[in-house]
Amino acid sequence: MSAALLQTAALGRRAVVRTARQPANIVFPLIFPMLLLAVNSGGLQAATRLPGFPTNSFLAFALAVPFVQGALLATINANVEFARDIQTGFLNRLALTPVRGIVLLLGQLGGLITIAVIQGVFYLVVGLAFGVRLASGVGGAFMLLVLEIVIALAFAALGSWAALRTGSTEAVQGLFPVFFVFLFLSSMNMPRNLIEADWFRLVATVNPVSYLVEAVRSLVIQGWNWEALGLGFASAGALGLIGFALSTHALYRRLERT
Amino acid sequence: MRGRLDVARGVSWRVLHMFFTNPAFLLPSLAFPLFFFTAFVGGLSRISQVPGFDFPTGYTAFQFVFVLLQSAAFAGVFTGFGIARDFESGFMRRLMLAAPNRSGILLGYVFSALVRWLTVAVVVTAVALLAQMNVGGNGVDLLGLYTLALLLNLAGALWATGVAMRLRTQQAAPVMQMPVFLLLFFAPVYVPLDLLKGWIHGVASVNPITPLLEAGRGFISGRPELRLVAFAIGVGLILGFAAWAVRGLRSAEAAG
Numbered sequence: 128m129s130a131a132l133l134q135t136a137a138l139g140r141r142a143v144v145r146t147a148r149q150p151a152n153i154v155f156p157l158i159f160p161m162l163l164l165a166v167n168s169g170g171l172q173a174a175t176r177l178p179g180f181p182t183n184s185f186l187a188f189a190l191a192v193p194f195v196q197g198a199l200l201a202t203i204n205a206n207v208e209f210a211r212d213i214q215t216g217f218l219n220r221l222a223l224t225p226v227r228g229i230v231l232l233l234g235q236l237g238g239l240i241t242i243a244v245i246q247g248v249f250y251l252v253v254g255l256a257f258g259v260r261l262a263s264g265v266g267g268a269f270m271l272l273v274l275e276i277v278i279a280l281a282f283a284a285l286g287s288w289a290a291l292r293t294g295s296t297e298a299v300q301g302l303f304p305v306f307f308v309f310l311f312l313s314s315m316n317m318p319r320n321l322i323e324a325d326w327f328r329l330v331a332t333v334n335p336v337s338y339l340v341e342a343v344r345s346l347v348i349q350g351w352n353w354e355a356l357g358l359g360f361a362s363a364g365a366l367g368l369i370g371f372a373l374s375t376h377a378l379y380r381r382l383e384r385t
Numbered sequence: 386m387r388g389r390l391d392v393a394r395g396v397s398w399r400v401l402h403m404f405f406t407n408p409a410f411l412l413p414s415l416a417f418p419l420f421f422f423t424a425f426v427g428g429l430s431r432i433s434q435v436p437g438f439d440f441p442t443g444y445t446a447f448q449f450v451f452v453l454l455q456s457a458a459f460a461g462v463f464t465g466f467g468i469a470r471d472f473e474s475g476f477m478r479r480l481m482l483a484a485p486n487r488s489g490i491l492l493g494y495v496f497s498a499l500v501r502w503l504t505v506a507v508v509v510t511a512v513a514l515l516a517q518m519n520v521g522g523n524g525v526d527l528l529g530l531y532t533l534a535l536l537l538n539l540a541g542a543l544w545a546t547g548v549a550m551r552l553r554t555q556q557a558a559p560v561m562q563m564p565v566f567l568l569l570f571f572a573p574v575y576v577p578l579d580l581l582k583g584w585i586h587g588v589a590s591v592n593p594i595t596p597l598l599e600a601g602r603g604f605i606s607g608r609p610e611l612r613l614v615a616f617a618i619g620v621g622l623i624l625g626f627a628a629w630a631v632r633g634l635r636s637a638e639a640a641g
Contacts, residue, residue, distance in 0.1 A: 155559075166570040169585025173435045173576045304413070311424040317431060327427030 134230045135237055142238020145208055153242075156200035157249050160193035164253075167192070171316060181318060182348045190254045191343035192315045194271065195336060197246040198279035199306045205239045206286035206299045213294040213381070222382050232371075232378055236283050243279035247272045254347075262350040271346050274359060278339050281363040282306065284370025291377035313337040335362040389489035396480070396493025400467060401500055414463060414501060418456035418509050422448060426516065429575060437580055442519040442606045449513045450530065450601040451574055454594070456509055457538035458565050460502035464494050465545020465561045472553035477637070487638065491546060491630055498542035499535065506534065521607030529612065530604035533597055536619030541565060543626035550633030553640070572598050593618050 146152050168186040175183050182188050212218050221231060251268060261267045290299050313336040314322070322328040331337045342359020345352035404410045425448045433444040440447045471477040484490055522530070545561040552560065572594040573581055581589055589595050600615030 162567070165585075166574070169583065169588075170570075170573070170575040170581065171429075171432070172582055172585075173438070173580040174429075174432050176435050177431060304416070308420060311420065311428070317428055321431050322428060323431040324427040331428070 130225075131227060131230050134226050135233045138226075138231065138234020139237030139241070142205065142208070142235055143241045146204065146238070146242055152204040153245075156197050156204065156242075156246060159200065160196040160250065161253060163196065164189055164193050167316060174317065177321060179318075179321060184259065186254070186257060187259045187348050188344065189316070190250070190259055190347050191340045192310075193250045194247060194275050194343045195278060195315075195339050196310060197250060198243055198275060198282055199303075199310065201239060201242045201246060201279060202282040202286045203299065203303050203306070205235065205242070205283060206290045206302075207296045209235050209287060210290040210294060210296045210299045213290065214296060218381070228378050228382050229375065232287060232374060235287060236280055239279055239283045240276050243275050244272055247275035259347065261346060262348055263346040267346040267351070270356070271343060274339075274343055274346075274356075274363070277360060277363040277367065278343075281367035281370060284367050284374055286370075288370055288374035288377055291374055291381055294381070309334055309336045313340055315340050335366060338362040388485040389492060392484045392486055392489025393492035393496060396490055397497040397500070400464070400494065400497035403467075404497070404501055405504075410463075410467075414456075414460060414505055415508055417459065418452050418505055419512055421455065422452040422509060422512065425452070425575070432575060435576065435580065438576060440577065440602065440606060441608065442521045445513065445516055445518040446520065446605050447602060449509075449518055450605055451569075451572075451598060452509060452513075453506060453530070453534050454537055454597060454601060455569050456505045457502050457534040458541040458569060459562075460505055461498045461538050461541025461543070462545045462561050462565050464498035464501065464542045465549040466555065466558055468494055468546055468549035469553065469555045469557055469561075472549065472637075473555055477553075478641075481638065487634060488631070491634055494546055495539060495542045495630075499538060502534070502538040506531065520605060522604050522609075523607065526604040526607060526609060529609065530601050533601050533604070533615055533619055536616070536623060537594075537597060540619065540622035540626050543623065543630040547626060547629035547633035550630065550637040553637065568592060568594050574598075577602075593622070 164186070168189050171189070172185045174180060175185050175188070180188075212221075218231065222228070251271060255261075261271075263270065286299060286302060289302055293299070312327070312330050313334045314331045315336075319328055319331050319337065319341075322331060338355075338358040339362055341355050342362075345355035345359075349355070404414075426445050429448075430444040432438065433440065433447070468477070471480070480490060481487060520527070544565070548557055548561045571585070571588045572592050573589050578586070578589055578595060578599065596611045596615045596618055600609070600611045603610040603612070
């Protein structure tokens with residue numbers, strides 16, 4: 128058990144160090160969501176004048192989006208590196224050592240958690256610096272970070288599946304537009320009850336990303352909304368479990384071939 | 386002149402052949418504008434009920450103009466990606482050795498960007514009309530709208546070509562893409578300029594894309610405004626970025 132923990136820690140540390148050595152993989156997931164936040168919070172501030180809009184600050188409303196988007200970007204970067212490990216044969220060489228297969232996966236995901244926490248803190252600090260006040264208080268800030276980790280793990284598990292299934296960096300990068308579509312077809316810019324187009328409201332309602340965004344948003348603008356939090360954790364948990372099951376299966380299939 | 390046109394024809398044929406026969410190039414070019422159109426029109430149409438939002442032909446037409454201009458600019462930028470790829474693969478070096486007139490290379494890439502965008506524009510327009518977009522402008526107004534988009538397409542292509550010729554690597558993609566993305570999105574994308582408040586209003590007011598967007602929306606609604614300013618900016622961008630691209634070509638030549 129302790130050996131497995133040590134191996135997981137070593138692989139997680141490797142994932143973090145490798146990311147730290149590529150500044151673009153750190154800076155881009157930090158800056159790009161902030162740019163989009165700036166654009167949307169400025170451009171859509173007028174939406175807060177709609178009857179029934181839940182807050183008078185679009186910045187506070189939209190602050191949830193970078194948390195989900197940042198997790199997504201970090202996941203893509205991390206899994207591109209994972210796919211590169213497969214392409215370069217690193218995974219095959221590792222498979223010849225006593226390291227257990229599941230540890231490979233956990234180490235990869237563990238590295239991502241560190242990055243997700245750094246991102247979450249950064250987004251929170253930027254939001255607070257620009258005048259957002261968390262309705263859920265200090266406890267809500269910690270809950271936000273926990274939620275960010277769970278969301279990152281959910282996306283990462285799905286990304287790992289793509290990396291293991293295809294072993295191709297291009298295929299993992301190709302996931303970016305797919306995740307992006309899910310983000311834009313969610314309630315990221317408008318509460319679901321205010322979405323006018325019926326078909327879009329339906330898509331946003333069945334889109335699990337809506338519940339991730341709404342859970343984060345509830346902590347920022349509502350306080351402790353247990354229903355929103357429960358749905359958010361349930362959506363992230365379900366995505367994570369599906370992704371983890373798929374990636375574990377893909378990992379063992381790949382190791383069988385080694 | 387003949388040599389320049391021959392080179393341009395050859396280069397644009399090659400780029401367009403790859404574009405139309407390889408789904409990896411064609412689909413993203415079509416999918417992204419359609420996706421933005423769908424997400425903005427579907428998700429944000431309620432914003433047209435904000436007090437002071439008085440665009441006469443509705444939110445679909447309001448967003449269509451942005452998506453059309455965005456597709457034009459990005460069709461140009463994507464051409465820059467192709468040039469960078471040609472440098473990395475070594476094709477550009479062979480092309481430069483073989484071409485009797487190298488400015489024809491620029492011309493060929495820019496022409497291919499134009500055809501790429503026209504293809505996307507046809508599809509985006511068809512989808513917008515299927516989505517029951519209201520058009521208030523007449524034929525001349527619409528010609529004005531598409532001409533504005535064409536100017537932006539050429540400006541985007543020349544900008545990206547200049548970057549690609551200087552940096553000669555696909556890693557330069559964010560350098561080509563990010564300024565265009567920021568210029569487009571720091572314009573009044575979601576609501577008219579008058580409804581923007583605070584810093585974004587200040588930025589949008591001095592953003593050169595804003596007059597193009599407002600003029601385009603004026604054309605589609607049949608209430609043209611800022612026409613001369615918009616066309617002057619479009620032509621100015623093309624002239625400026627043409628000089629940028631030609632100097633980039635010289636830089637690439639000097640680098641061997």
